Amino acid sequence: MKASRGPRPLVLTAALTLALLAHTGHAFLAGYRSGLGLDGFGICPAEMRNCSCRSYTGAETEIDCPEADSTVHLRIEPHQYAEMRCQRNRRYDFEQIPQLSIGDTNRLTIDDCPFPHHQSILQLVSFLGTTQVKVLWLKNNANHEQSASLVRHHFAGLDQLDRLAISNAKLSDIGPDLFEHLPNLTWLDMRDNIFRLPATIFDALPKLRVLELSFNSLEELDPRLLRHLPNLRLLTLWHNKLRTLSRAAFTGMPELERLDLSSNQLESVPGDLFADLPHLTELAMGVNNFRTLPDGLFRANRELRKVKLASQRVELETLPHDLLQMLPVLDQVSLERVGLVSLPGTLLFGSANLTQLNLANNQLHQLPEDLLRDQKALQVLQLQHNQLTGLPAGLLRNTVELHTLRLSHNQIGELSAVALQALTKLQELYLDHNQLHTIELHAFKQTTALHTLHLQVNQLAFETLNTLPATAPDTGDQEQLTDHIPAPDEFSLLAQDGTPFQHLHQLRELDLSSNWLTAVPRDLLLNTHELQRLNLTRNNITSLTYANLQFLAPAITVDLRHNSIFEIDLADMERLVLLEPRNFDEQTGRARILLNDNPLHCNCIAYAFAQYIQNRLATAVYDRFELVANELTCHGPEHLEGALIKDVPTRELLCELDTPSTAIRHCPAPCRCYIRPEDTGVIIDCSGQALTEVPELPRPTTFGYRFIELHLENNNISALPDSTTASGSSGWAEVRELYASNNSIAALAADQLPRSLRLLDLSRNRLTALDGPLAESLTASTTLTTVRLAHNDWTCQCETTQLLTFAHANQRRIEDFGRLRCSDGRPLEQMTLSDLCVDRTHVIVLTCVIVSVVACLVAALSLVYYTYKLELKVWLFKHGLCLWLVAEEELDRDKLYDAFVSYSHKDEAFITEHLVPTLERDPMNFKLCWHVRDWTPGEMISSQISSSVEQSRRTIIVLSSSFLESLWGQLEFRTAHLQSMAERRNRLIIIIYGDIGNIYDLEPELRAYLHTNTYVRWGDPWFWDKLRFAMPHPPKVRGASGTASTVVKSGVSTAGGLFMKQLQGAAPVDDRLELIKPQVTPATPPALTTPPTEPISSATPAPGPFVISGNGGGVGGAGAQLLHQQLSNAYRASGHINGAFVINSNAKQSDV
Known part of the structure; x- marks a missing residue:
């Protein structure tokens, strides 16, 4: 417990400390703001009039006036900046803005607000409470017609202003004294639609260092305009309409360092234009109309570092020979897109510190060999998009610091070994989109630091990369190059030196796409350990092997898409990978090969590749390589064309056994033979060749395969060869699958079948029988799994039982067992031996x-x-013998009813809606004794029960829980049961209706009867069929004839049925004594799903003799008296006395 309390005081102390600091900081900030005249919201005063004031982010505050429909928006950060933006085409009332006190601010921006006519800018924003501004931006006030034009008094009070930016301002009439109140201005930006400037407008700005006059429409520079700017360092005249310039325009700016004259309309300039700018370091003169430039233009500018003459609108064609000479600190020169056709060799003499030279997008056909004589510090040379056909041998001999060389989009045909030999620091080389067909073997010998090499869209072929000597043949003709046959010493050189890429150990990216390569250069596998991306798309590579993919670079991506790869042979890849030591770093990645969009021929050569794609190889293979071919489809053979290789069954990957170049042919004529690596089988297809005998077969084990799958379908072969007498060179014994359907084979012996046969197809032949040895051989075979024998002329006689015996014993093997037929059409599937062998x-x-x-x-x-x-x-x-010979109709001929219905009044709905209507109408037409309808009022109930049972062929007991509670129901059951026992006939039909509880809880007599006799249950799907069967069966089946054939006699049909009579005005009653009680109709219990009818127990007593006599042996005599004697006092308490119906008031209602 003590240990658990330890940290709590520390936590509480820390929480109290943080709360105290937060409170103290809040109080300090509140006091600080209060000292500045600020409230809790920042600078918002207590009274905001009609404006809204809210904190924006951090120390920033936003104010909108008026609050509902703002016309002025302010964003303020005290002592830093204040921005005021007005809504266009609105009436402004700056007096609504509350008085603030933000102090002196660094930057003030007024955007889209009109200038006052008689106020200064400081007076306009006096509500801010600031007196000094360092930076002022005036934007877009020209959008307001009511705005005053900018004049001198607008800048009154801004004598400490350091920077001023005016854009899209209303300057319709610029006065020469516009800036008289800004003596300390050092930075001025005036842009957007200024057409003219007074000559003395800048005389009041002696401290000006930066002057931006871009995006205007100035057509000339007055010589007096810039004369009094001794401290000016940057002058930008970009995007004007200047046509001419003179030396006088730049007099008076001795400290100028950067000058931008781009995007004007200059066509020529005087040679001494920049003579008075000795400190000029950067000059931009691009996007003009120069046709020529004067000699010595930069002679006085020895500090010049950057010169940009790019993107001239007309072709400059050439440059003065000394234009860029003797500029000791010159660093960057851009001559891109100026239309140069040629260059003087002395152009850059003496400018030894040049690091970047851009000559791209010109029309240069060749370069002077001495052009870069003094450029030892050159790092980036851009020559792309010209018409160069080659590089002079000595052009780059002194550019030892060069790290980027761009020669793309030229017409270079070959790269010599000496062209790049001085470039030991070269890192990026771009030679793409040329006509490069030759790279000398040691062209990259000295460029070992190269990490990016682009050679795409050229004419490089695998042969040229591997067979050229150190000095390539002097030819510019590709046809001659292709026809060149290397001498023996050249091949020895190849074996020793490899390809030009052998020295590029630090190469990380190589693009060889869209060339004429037919294979992956081997040096890229072995020597480029740092290679990360190799692009070989759109070449002529036709095949790949595992040897082509053994890159030592661990995480390389090789793009081989859009080639002509029709063959990928990775047969030994899994074995070799498993033998390799796991010395590569798995964390650095694995080689990734992109193979989609190639015309792969899906044959046996692609088997291992298909296994890889379908994830059927060892895990180590997938750790080493990732072959991406999820969209690669088969371009052959015809039956697989268009199928994805990932979905092709590998069993269908086949190759022809013999090729046109095979010296020793194995395939028998005129058959077609294939090999299948899936199971190392040889498929010999001789189907449909009109053969009369099996040709001589090769032995597959002699050339590395295990068995033969032989197809002989659709021929005229009448007999198979004998495997025991076949020659030693025959491969018949190595046949495992024999397809010989639709031939003329009439007999077959056991010694004709190969021992290792696993499939035998002899369907559609002329076989008539299987002899005993053959049937035994086929049955005993441990390899045979499939047999087809249908559609033969099988003779089904006692002499040919071997076929029947074999067929029934090998049903699982016989694939077409259900289609086996005797010659007479009988199915063997349904035949037995007794059907064949009968005397x-x-x-x-x-x-x-x-x-x-x-x-x-x-x-x-x-x-x-x-x-x-x-x-x-x-x-x-009389003797009770053979009573089954006596028809029941004869015994019951005089009985009035087919059945007496006994039930409880609570089940009245079931009787009236289901039982009685169904039994009395078509098709059953039984006549029922229904006490509601057929009993005579006034007679003793017990007498009527006995009479109804005696006059009915059957008694139907509707046994339900209500019935079990009814004493009259039990009486009716006993009466019917006694009659059945007396006649030794089962005349009692019990229908179980609803749940009667546990049968063992019933009274013994009823429980014994249910245990020893069948009964039907309401809800059984066969209820009506079972009930009809239990009813009497006259000679003429009841309901067999329609109403037209029924003869009605006394209400009873000839079929034993009756016409149901509708009781008029009679309510349904039950228990015979309840005629005076109100009727309650119970709901019919739902139909129950019950088990089948219970069988009659074997213990059922045999029915006794039935004697027709009047001696009291029947139920109507002594039997009736016996029943009356069994009635209890409760039964005798109620009944008919002298025509009156008497009810015992002491009787229970359940007994009544």
Whole structure:
């Protein structure tokens, strides 16, 4: 506990300290602002009138006046700056702005606000409370018609102003005294639409150091305009309309260092134009109309460092020979886009400190060899977009500091070994978009620091990179170069030296796209350890092997897209990668090869490549390389054309066994042979060649393969060769898959099949039987997995049972088992041995004897039966024998009803809506005894129950929970049960309706009956079918005939049914004694999903004899008396007495 309390005092102390500091800082800031006249919002006064004031960011504050629809917007940071922006075309009332006190400010900006006519700028912004401004920007006041033109009194009080910028201001009439109140101004920017300046306007600005007069429309410079600016350092006259200049225009500015005359209309200048500018360091004269320049133009400007003459509107063609001579500190020269055709060799003599020279985008055909004689400090040389055909051998001999050389978009045809030999510090070389076809072997021997080399869009070919000697043939003709045959010593040089890239150990980026290369230069694999990107797109590379991809650079990206690669052979890649020592740094990355957009031929050569793309190789391979080919499609063979290589089944990658250059041919004529690396199989396709015998097959093991897949479909072959007698050179024994469908093979022996056969297709031949040895051989084979035998002339006789036995025992092997047919069309799938091997003579004799005996017996019995029919039935029935011979209709001929329905009044809805209507109408047409309709009022209920049971062929008990509570229902069950036992016939049908609870809780008699007899359950999908079957079955099936064929007699149809009569005015009642009670119709329980009908227990007692007599043996005599004796006092308490219905008030309602 003590340890857990330790840090708490420290935390509390720190929190209190921070709170105290925050409070103290807030108080200090509030006091500071209060001392400045500021409130908590910054500079906002307590009374803001009609303006809004809010803090912006940090120390900045924004004010809008008026608040609702602002016309003036202020943004202020005290002592730093204040900006005022007005809304155009609005009426301004600066008096609405509250009085502020921001003190002296460094910068004041007035944007889009009109100048007052009789006030100074300080008076205009007097509400700011500032007296001095260092920097003033006046912008866009010319947009207001009511604005005054800028004049001298506007600058009154700004004598300490240091910088002034005026853009798009209203200067319709500029006075020569405009700047008299600004004696300390050092920086002036006047731009946008100034056409003329008074000659003495700058005389009041002796301290001016920077003068910006760009984006105006000045056409001339008055010699007096700049005469009194002794401290001027920068003069910008860019984007004016000056046509001529004189030396006098620049007199009086001895300290000028930077001068910009670009974007004017100058066509020529005098040679002494800059003679009075000895300290000039930067000069820009681009975008003019110079056709010539005078000699000695910069002779007096020995401090000149940068000269820009770029982008002339007309072609300058050439330059004076001494234009840039003897400028000891000259650093940068830009002569881009000036139309130069030639250059004098002495142009740069004496200017030894030049570091950047831009001669791009001209029309130079050649360069003087001494042009760069003195430029030892040159670092960047830009010669792109000219018409150079080559570089003089000594042009770059002294440029030892050169690190960037741009020669793109020229017509250079070859690069000699001496052209770059002095450039030991060269880092970037751009030779793209030339006509380069030759690079001498040691052209890059001295440029070992080179890290970027662009050679795209040239005519470089693999042969030229590998076979040229140290001094290339003197030819500019590509055809002669291609026809050049290297001498033996040249090949030895190649073996020793490699390609021109062998010395570029620090190369990081090489672009060789759009050339004529046919392979990846080997030196790029072995010597360029730092190479990060190699672009070989749009070349003529046709094939790749694993050797072409073994780059030592660990994280290189090689782009091989848009080549002619039709073959990628990586057969040994996985094995070699697994053998390589894992000495590369996995964190630096892996080689990434881009291969999309190539016309790949998907054959066996691409097998290993397809395995890689489909992620089926070892993980180490993917750690070493990333081959990007997600969009690479097959350009052949025809059946795979257009398929993505990642989706092609590798089993379909095949190659022809023999090629036109094969010396020893293995493929038999006229077959076509292929090899498949997926399973090292040889496919020999002889299908459709009208062959009559199997040709001599090669042995695949002799040339590195394991087995043969032989296709002989659609020929006229009548027999297969014998594998035991085949010659030693034959490959028949090495056939594993034999496709011989649609031939004329009529017989087959076991010794004709190769032992290692795994697929046998003999469908559509003339086979009639399988002999025993063949069937045993096929069954015992451990390699055979697939057999096809359909569409043959199979003979199905007792002598040919081997076929049937084999077919049924090898159903899993026989692929077309379901289509096997005998010659007579019988399916073997449904045949057994007994269908084939039957002794027909014995069968016929035995059948005739049996039929004769049976006929005699039937005739004798029929004669006896029809002679003594009545006596026989009576005797049999009296003794209870063969009662099944006595038709039930004969026993029940005099019964009035088909069934008596017993149920509880609570189940009335089920009876009236389902049971009675369905049984009494088509197609059943049964006649039911329904107490609501058929009982006679006034009679004893027990008598009517006995009478209804006795007069009905069946008694239907609707057994429900309500029925179990009804004493009359139980009486009806016992009556029907006793009658069934007396007649030894099952006349009781029980329908379980709803949930009756646990059957073991029922009374013993009912529970015993349910255990030993079948019953039906409401909700069973077969309910009506089962109920109809349990009902009486007369000779004529009930419901078989329609209403037209039914003869109605006393309400009973000939089919044993009845016409249901609608009770008029009679309410449904139950329990026989409840005719006087109000009726309550219960809801019908939902149909239940029940198990099938329970079977009758084997313990069911056999039905006893049924005797038709009046001696009291039936239910109507002694049976009825027995039933009445079993009634309890509760039953006898209610009933009919002398025609009156008496109810015992002591009886329970459930018993009534």
